[in-house]
Amino acid sequence: MAKVDNARSGGYAQGEKAWMAKNALDDLIQALRRRGYRTVLPRVSEGAIVYADAKNTDNLPIGVLDAQDGGTYRLSQTDEDTYFDYVVGPHSLKNYMFLPREPVLSGKRVDGKWHFSTPQDPPEPLAVIGVRSCDLHALAIQDKVFLQGEYVDAAYQARRAALFLVAVNCRRALATCFCHSMGTGPALDQGYDLALTELGGNEEEGGFVVAVGTDSGGDVLSEVPTREATKAEISKAQEQVRQLAQELEQRDCGPADAAPSASDLPRQRQLDTGGIRDLLLNNLEHTQWEDVAERCLACANCTLVCPTCFCSSVEEISDLTGEEVRRERVWSSCFTAEHSYMNSGVVRQNTKARYRQWLVHKLATWIDQFDVSGCVGCGRCITWCPVGIDLTEEVAAIRGDQS
């Protein structure tokens, strides 16, 4: 195994590490496509980095950086040869696994008799390139929701089984990131087929240290021009990941302070999760809920961008004759009235009740339900809230009164 060569015959085994030149990323895409995968890559669209179908690496956001804060997201173009130095965008794996709209049943009346069918087509195998550690933890949470226990979502299960993930170790963290507080990052630790750590920039020869997470990852990689990674490359990659983790941990050194700092720099997020379940459940009548309800628009953006939120509603669609009907499951949100509608009316009548439902479920009762927090610290709900409401500040305000 010590041989460092230009070509590699035979597959890589799980746990092995390869060196892949930057331009070989396209070979990886082609290897996946030859195996029948639909390939989804990051690209710039409408002023943000989103996931989109791509046949090659032509539209990768090379040198593009993002800046995010409560309610704002801006891109800038640098002349660096960096492939993945932006952080998370508005889309997540949820857009591909828990579909925004999905037919679940259709029916047709022929000669007075109803015939019903559920969609059975096997999903197209899907490869997503560029996901982060927080995203993989969010996926693991959605797996619990849809696959564990008595009721398994068969369509989700089929899509999930056909998913190939090329993950990336972050080299930057944003002001809105707090994966370190949630124990979900920044270092990749689970859930990927292949994990890339990008090394180098303009100054030195760039490439990726590729860690093999699964056998199918190793098989695909064997079709890509690579060589075994050297000890020096591996330790450089590890050091880079460790440094970012340390940078994030150092945010914890200051006092938990919800007040804006004197500088113009955005607040560097963190969340004190100590006793958080009881903290929230013991403060259901805290005045902070009214304070946030003054600002909250009940627009539902936070829940829809959250990679773990799983609420849906069912729409019944019929043609005018009533001979053809369709049932579709769509993303829903605890910020809508219909979400808490029961036969006696809407249970959560105001924004205070809806925001509280969201946050208390996400950070407290989720733990009772799934043995894990519902938050992975990706910061999407902070960035994509049109008025910049920040859950870490709301929790800090409630906690502040307790100490």
Place this chain on the structure above:
Amino acid sequence: MAAVRKKKLAVFKFASCDGCQLSLLDCEDELLQLAEAIEIAYFLEARSQQLPGPYDIGLVEGSITTPHDRARIQEVRQKCHRLVTIGACATSGGIQALRNWADHDEFLNYVYAKPGFIDSLATSTAISDHVRVDYELRGCPVNKHQLLQVVSAFARGLKPQLPTYSVCVDCKREGTVCVAVSQGVACLGPVTQAGCGGALCPTHHRECFGCFGPQEMPNPASLSARYKSQEVDSPRLVRLLRNFNSNAPAFRDEGNRLSG
């Protein structure tokens, strides 16, 4: 099925541009299905034959802007078992409700050579300000799929299932990038009701103009505070709010507050 009497549909026009009625005609293929499912008893724009009331379903387009219409809507209400208002004019007063902030007599003198012949009200108001309304269909114009859904639901005695939540919900389901967050553009989506069909304007990289009126629990004061902090000035926000639904209470009150 032959024994079941087809429900009778009537379409009435008040102060409006006819665009919402046109949405019904625009249904094309579905229009034939519609004619099979219900009897189009009174619809001047589509059919010269006029059957007398009472009607099972009355669709009302347009707002109340004249004393004559103010009286006529009472008659229409009496003739219809279910009365459904269609479009921004009927549900909130429409674009013509901008007169509510202007000098009506001055307009009359400016526009008409002989204003004495004109008998109009100083305000444009929603149908629901005058009579009881059973169901509202928002939009400028209405969305034809929503229109068909509502008509077919009433034809079969079902409750229509239309969203009342924000445009943002549809925007995110479409995977559209938020123009407010990524470009700092003042978008009315968070305070506007969904229904235009997948957040139409944001999917074309434009802000939402509020065609569907306020969502179920709007908070326009918080949204304008945010946009003002991003250097969108009050007059611009007032123009945004005083558009197709200027007289819808949530938009009207915020517009008034901002113009102080």
